[in-house]
Amino acid sequence: QQQVKQSPQSLIVQKGGISIINCAYENTAFDYFPWYQQFPGKGPALLIAIRPDVSEKKEGRFTISFNKSAKQFSLHIMDSQPGDSATYFCAASMGGTYKYIFGTGTRLKVLA
Amino acid sequence: DAGVIQSPRHEVTEMGQEVTLRCKPISGHDYLFWYRQTMMRGLELLIYFNNNVPIDDSGMPEDRFSAKMPNASFSTLKIQPSEPRDSAVYFCASSWAQLNGYTFGSGTRLTVV
Numbered sequence: 388q389q390q391v392k393q394s395p396q397s398l399i400v401q402k403g404g405i406s407i408i409n410c411a412y413e414n415t416a417f418d419y420f421p422w423y424q425q426f427p428g429k430g431p432a433l434l435i436a437i438r439p440d441v442s443e444k445k446e447g448r449f450t451i452s453f454n455k456s457a458k459q460f461s462l463h464i465m466d467s468q469p470g471d472s473a474t475y476f477c478a479a480s481m482g483g484t485y486k487y488i489f490g491t492g493t494r495l496k497v498l499a
Numbered sequence: 500d501a502g503v504i505q506s507p508r509h510e511v512t513e514m515g516q517e518v519t520l521r522c523k524p525i526s527g528h529d530y531l532f533w534y535r536q537t538m539m540r541g542l543e544l545l546i547y548f549n550n551n552v553p554i555d556d557s558g559m560p561e562d563r564f565s566a567k568m569p570n571a572s573f574s575t576l577k578i579q580p581s582e583p584r585d586s587a588v589y590f591c592a593s594s595w596a597q598l599n600g601y602t603f604g605s606g607t608r609l610t611v612v
Binding site for chain 2: 421423428429430431432433436476484485486487489490491492
């Protein structure tokens with residue numbers, strides 16, 4: 388119940404295309420869902436986050452879609468660029484715990 | 500702000516040796532986290548502190564691992580004795596509110612031979 392399942396494991400997208408990464412969870416007590424971006428040799432960096440009281444959040448080319456009834460959320464990267472090539476992690480946490488459960492990561496490669 | 504600072508960046512040690520990883524959180528952050536990242540297991544939370552007090556150490560794999568936070572600006576993760584299966588990248592992260600997410604350091608790549 389503490390797991391966050393992430394797919395796909397790897398993704399190759401053409402420049403200008405849309406990258407979509409999906410995550411699913413079981414624990415309905417989770418109330419905060421961040422996405423992190425990690426470049427080789429660096430620590431993960433917060434990209435965008437959402438709470439379950441909204442169905443979508445957009446920041447620039449990055450959008451989180453959230454489906455509370457299905458217990459799923461996804462990251463969409465519009466107009467994907469080679470500079471977006473990185474590993475993306477979804478995560479979930481319960482209010483007040485500050486303890487994140489991370490997905491297993493998706494390695495994205497955007498071809499020039 | 501210099502961000503979360505970890506040292507060393509790389510550590511190679513022999514099996515059985517003691518290893519100490521260091522972390523300086525962002526000033527003003529009252530939560531500090533130690534994570535381990537491997538290909539097989541992804542990002543695993545080892546332990547986290549709030550106001551220098553350990554809150555949850557359920558992720559610490561075994562007694563060979565210990566963590567301390569003697570003050571708000573410094574934490575250590577110690578492995579004694581180290582084993583080859585401890586080889587991983589260890590990240591420290593800090594935070595002051597859930598809505599702001601974590602800020603991770605650049606990690607320490609540990610190789611135990």
